[in-house]
Amino acid sequence: MAEVQVQSRISRFTLFLEHSKPILEDLKHTLYLWKRTPLALIGTLMIAGFLLMAIFAPLLATHDPLAHGEHLLPPSSTHFFGTDQYGRDIFSRVMYGARVEVWIIFIVSVVSVGIGLLVGIPSGYFGGAVDQVLMRITDMFLAFPQLVLAMAFTAALGPNLTNTILAIGLVDWTVFARLARAETIKIKGQPYIEAIQSLGAGKLRIMLLHVLPMAISPVIVQLTLRMGTIILTAAGLGFLGLGAQPPTPEWGAIVSDGRSYFIQHWWITTFPGMAIGVVVLGFNLLGDGIRDILDPRIRR
Amino acid sequence: QIPKDTIVHGANTDIFITLDPGICFEVLPSAIVKNIYAKLVEVKLEDGKFVVVPDLAEKWEMADDGKTWTFYLRDGLVFDNGDPVTAQDVVFSLTRVVKLQKSPAWLFTDVLGLTEESVTAIDDKTVQIVTNGAPPNIVLTNLGGSNGGILNQKVVMANEKEGDMGEVWLTDHSAGAGPYVLKEWKRNMMILLTANPNYWGGEPALKTVIFRDVPEAADQFLLLKKGEIDVAHNLTAEQANELKSATDVRVVTTPGQSDEYVGMNAGWGPFQDNRVRQAVKYAIDYDAIIEKVRAGFAINNQQFLPVGYFAYVEDNPFTQDLEKAKALMAEAGYADGFEVELVTNTTEIRKNEAIIVQENLAKIGIKATVNIMQASQMYAKFRQQGINLIVAGWGVDYPDAAALADPFANHRVNQLAWRLAWLDDHAADLAEAANKELDEEKRFQLYRELTQYWHENGPFAMMYQPVQYWGVRNELKGAEEAFEGYSVHCDFTRLSK
Amino acid sequence: MKLLSYILKRLLFMLLVMAGVATMVFFITRVIPADPVGAILGGNAPIELVDKMRHQLGLDKPIHLQFVDYLNGIVHGDFGVSLKTNRPVTNDLKEFFPATLELAIASILITIVFGIVFGILSAVHRNKLIDHVMRVFAIMGVSMPVFWMGLLLLLLFYYVLEWLPGSGRHSLFVFPPHYTGMVVVDCLIAGDWATLWDALRHLVLPAFVLGYASTASVARIMRASMLDVLSQDFIRTAKAKGLSKRIVIYRHALKNALIPVVTVIGISFGSLLSGAVLTETVFSWPGVGRYIVHALLFLDYPAVVGGTLFFAFVYSLANLVVDILYVALDPRMHV
Amino acid sequence: MKVMRGNLLDVSDLRVVFYTYRGLIQALNGVELWLNSGEKLGIVGESGCGKSVTSLAMMRLIEQPGEILSGSIRFDGQDLAKLDEDALNKIRGRDMAMIFQEPKSALNPVMKVGFQIAESIWRSDNAKSKRRVYQEVRKMLELVGLDSDRTINLYPHELSGGMAQRIMIAIALSSRPKLLIADEPTSALDVTIQIQILELLQELVKKLQYAAILITHDMGVAAEFCDKITVMYAGNTVEHSETMNIFEKPYHPYTQGLFKAVPDIGRTDELATIPGVVPDLVAPPSGCRFHPRCPHCMEQCQQTFPPLIEIEPGHHVACYLYLKEGDTHAN
Amino acid sequence: MQTEHAAGSAFIRIEHLKQYFPIKRGFFASNLYVKAIDDVSLDIPRNSTFGVVGESGSGKTTLARTLLRLIEPTAGRIHYQDTDLTALDSKQLLVFRRKMQIVQQDPYNSLHPRKLIKNIIGEGLKIHFHDASDVVYSKVKAILEEVGLREEHMFRYPHEFSGGQRQRIAVARALVLRPEFLILDEPTSALDVSVQAVILKMLKDLKREFSLTYMFITHDLAIIDYMADHVAVMYLGELVEVGAKKDLFGNPAHPYTYLLLDSIPHPDPRKRKERILSRGEIPSPVNPPKGCRFHTRCPYVQARCKTDPPDMREIRAGHFMRCHFPLIKG
């Protein structure tokens, strides 16, 4: 009996594979559109490079990112990006810094998208009083000067990198909440939601299984677009003395700490600054690209 | 483009709170206040030592009880607006500090023991002050600080609001008898001073002094090189170094009136063991800090007394000696080291120091995680003995050895020693005795003894004494003299073009 | 009439939001484990003095009583006296805000002009070289840390090329007239052209640095919106009428495409205002951003709260204006 | 040059493709179309058969990723396929005008309708003063049966569908075109309104003497209002004739199937269905594109596309059934 | 107005049903309402096909949605045999959710674009029967075959299907739950004629096979003629005429019904004729005309029509209409 079941499962799976051609075709389509938008391709490459950098940081780094040595050396063949005010190898710090940035991006994404969806979807789905309350709260956070709020959160939570990131997430969710709400309202009005409702599905089921999967993709696109802002906010907090704690090689912190060496020792800020720029640019291009590709007008 | 009779300073004025001599406490604002308000006496650096010279008071004397002081004002003194300076004004001004109870008040009340009744006018030109018997140098240097600035009582009280003794008005107005008059303060833009034609020492050469707000160091650097400011106050050490080779700009230096230290909480875990504290002192790479953080703008001075102070003798027992440090650690039972949080505040220098200290400590197994806090947070924690390892600094409040011996060695004054839970009564006794001692020879010995004991037992590793530096345009003359002994002494009248 | 009641309703919401912000900022600041008094008195001050001053300021009262006092003050339009500057917070705001407003307005103008032009060009030449160039140029604005870009531009335009003046709002020995506190506006009022020129030259870099960052988002929306509009039926109608490409784009598409952009501009304005801190620091701009950040560093409660509320107010107001503009722009929103 | 089959318009061998990820969509595959002035031609066919693309191609409004591959569009003595943008702009909206399926979305939502009509009057004569132009706008509004005072200052969202379509007609006709192309002008409207609009168009054709192409998928609409009918299938013209002819005697198997599938009131017989689905235009069937669904499919049908031949005077069919058996239609 | 308009026990009975939507235009909320359905009463006999016709915006879809309680009615009752649906809470309603199903108007948006067909159809089974996935699988497979699709289609996404196929999927989704009552909301209006014929035929077959009761909504009278036994004509949220199809089409009593029938262009040039045209445009349901709602467009309007709203009345057995001056033949 069990064997039969297993058998039927297997055959069903092969059937699935056999008939997943349309899915593959869809993938092909996406790939095609990707190739047709060179900027998205460039963005993808940039981000891929960035991720590889994070993964292989220990292999790529030429020095211990924390070891002090001869300081303020200009770029050379031993120190590709020179050394900083303590004699640390900037190249290695930038490599390891990629990991920190990935961490930042991860936490902020989880926190802000999480809160955003949690607030936005019910707000859009229930409407009425729930919507009013949730949206006024969102307005409140929006009206709050972001940097001040982030600073306050950071200070309240205790200033270290994770808390700083948390703070950015706690501040940054409003965009996603609004977006998720708008999407939910749009989706809610779609016949397929009503169809599911008419099948007898409960509100929670609808929100979780039907609205969420639809609402999430524009949110993700927005997230990629905001990635730059997130990294720069972290850097800005660094400028104000909050943010990553030394000796963490966070790019923004490296740039802001090195800014007094800006004129005489340009390499300290320039390379990490460029790293930030490239990654942010990459994310933006990628986000723009994804958005274009998801655009039904183009997808046709 | 700057007129010949004008000097423009570039400085970060973000932290400026007030220019009221009774309240002002920060370094640069105090320097400005000193040039607006004349005091009874003036403190100057002569041959590397601070001396007290006459200002409004042409002479003074201390009664035999060691407590009662009499000051005799010069003849014909007038305020900037022409009003005569009287003993009443002096009484008003000094008593006002006590009454206001603002940041610097404790120097008068706690250090000198002044009350609202302590200062009295004998006649129009004679003032009597009764202290708690503090040694003469302490009394005089405190009176010669910016808080001793003499206000025009009539003008101030005319601008009083709700019994504030002119506090609000004086924030950005002046009524003094110093060489300059505060004309305007546009916050976060500029502070404008003009020469006081009625100054008893004669009208200064530069008629206009401007403090231009430039919060970014790099900005100051650019402006200085372009000749848009004459003096840059907040250059980074690297920038200053860079200027050394410039042709139209020079770097002016003077030993700073402060200490940078690493403090260990003697009440916490491993630091309770003096051997661990000593190990830390041997682990720190003093040269590297001076070189990398200050680009050489520092004096290797491992005691709390700054260069030029009474009882200062060069005495630097520590150099980085990792073997010795490790041995001490092992002896104390911490061969494998331990973890500790290293707290400091957000200024760049501190951050840099912390990073190097962190790296140094790592070499003897102490794993320090740096925690950079806002000053407001750090001090809150510090005041509750809540910090185990700190990188911070201490600026002198008045140029006397007592101003350092107390905080660094005497836990009873609830300052640094207490905050680090170094509740060592022997050190406290020594400090108190030394501070009170009137006999110079004995006092000297006491301080030496204290310093010795402190080196061997104290919870502090003194990183260095900073050297103050300014980027100065070459056309500006006299900056060396004007800034000599800076923070205690700062005299704009010596500047000229 | 409808519009009026709509505005009233929005104002009511605004009030609610402000109340929320007020409560939130109060409690957040009190949760921070820091001591404003200690910070203001400096590291040297002995603990007795700190306690005395804290008592003077009423900071040793139970927190709920402090909150009541605080609400009481706000209701009476009194944000209290800044612990740091020892002046009423309202005075400080009055002094610093015009500079920030001036900067923010200049930046938003730059954002709007660049954003819209880039957006249109990108959309019209979609996927051609010019599109790529415009997009990359716009995105570069969000890609560079503000302080870094600011210093770079200063170095270039001030130090090396000497085209523009260094930091500050105007030259040191220029004394602009004072009506609103916004130098450019004041000069216009007074007809002081020389000072105006000076002020404008000082404004260029900071406004550009600040505005450049939001240019990308406006350009992006503009492009998307323009593409959207261009694909709509009525554009085909316009083309079928035989109108030239230029007229189709500028007369028929532009106004429609601008509608969603307006909202983004409203939001950008908020971020410009609060994002001004870094720019203000780099360019020695005496604005309110620096004031609030410093207040926060010192934990100067009244100043933080007052400043935050003020920001929230200006932001909400700006968005209200944008929404009304929205109504003006889109006849479908008319009643 | 070939003789024009219609004295106003003769489209021949029109091929349009769209470049997409899936490959080349061969949207039009040699469309043939002609029309005399003053005539009303109906183009019918199922969704996706290329009706709209044909109309846009005639206006030269095909945009990327589409392209006109070949064909001539001879209109009033000129071959539109060869004209440049400037020359086209002189013809569009002046000699040749167009109205669309969704009248409300075809109007610019932020412009008053009066202005939208005025714009097209201006185009036909730049010199007119504003007052004169608006006088004419009013005249046009009255012509299409609207109250000019009330309507002239309205925005499109304030109009109902029927009113909007009237405005569209006013815009199209205000330049007195020789040819009006109406792409499903009433599909989005209700029956009662549809009739009003169709009657209006009918009446205006009489009054203004223009030729019209009415694109529709509704057999009823075509039957009632057109003089001639062209049937399209998958990018091809498959049949063309006088209305009465084609309804009485549809030759092409597709046309036949189509008529049998349409319900009508009072119709008692069961509906017939055409098996299969409309082909994918990326990989269209070889030969006659209808052959996979055709009950009479022959070998030749699978190889080459049958030419459009005149099997009766004025009745053109593209089907081998009739080409082969040359005498079937003789009787 | 009468409530007892059909003899015999009704399967579905609607009484005085109202659905008012508050309107928000642009930014502004107002206290105006769209009276999408206004006092509708109906009986739907078991095993019949009950046709509802009316122009766009007349409230057909809203009637369907309200009937299924997908939106809460403003007023009125809905009886399913002996149960008053309006009195049920959401748990109790679940049973009826299974019994009453709908196939929506727009096949392109009625299927969740991110779900496999298998899951789209299987969802209801999971909700109602908590079936194991194997059971779901076989049931889905069976129903797909019933509507003319194949097993392999289960693993595709909706956008891979043509409109007609999607509509089949929507029907399958409804039928897999074995409902008794099925609302078909313009199931073919988005489809081509050749596809439409196929779907209509299929629906007819399924009705027989599953012994269903249909409510068939359309604006196309020809389709009604082909499908329905009973017809209700709606205008601006109101019913204007209800009756057996033959009776109603043969002898339309309400001028609006007459106009509708008259306006249809016939796919036969021989049937061309002169027409009586209605006047003007359909008024807004926000403030419908006073008196008879149709008076603004009625070719036979008289003074009374402008003031007195006519009541529904029975002019023949089972034939109700709402007009002061019905068009009685002869």
Ligand SMILES: Nc1ncnc2c1ncn2[C@@H]1O[C@H](COP(=O)(O)OP(=O)(O)OP(=O)(O)O)[C@@H](O)[C@H]1O
């Ligand atoms: N912009 C485009 N990009 C890609 N393909 C297109 C485009 N426009 C049209 N097509 C394709 O051209 C073919 C013909 O489309 P067209 O719009 O002319 O059909 P139609 O007969 O007007 O149909 P309907 O009755 O639905 O309006 C379709 O297969 C369609 O997919």
Ligand SMILES: Nc1ncnc2c1ncn2[C@@H]1O[C@H](COP(=O)(O)OP(=O)(O)OP(=O)(O)O)[C@@H](O)[C@H]1O
């Ligand atoms: N959720 C809603 N909120 C506000 N108004 C609505 C809502 N749903 C429908 N309406 C309005 O109610 C009226 C009836 O709409 P409904 O969709 O029922 O019409 P219909 O007869 O189904 O039309 P169609 O033939 O176009 O489908 C319309 O005026 C519509 O605008």
Ligand SMILES: [Mg+2]
């Ligand atoms: Mg079409």
Ligand SMILES: [Mg+2]
């Ligand atoms: Mg409907």
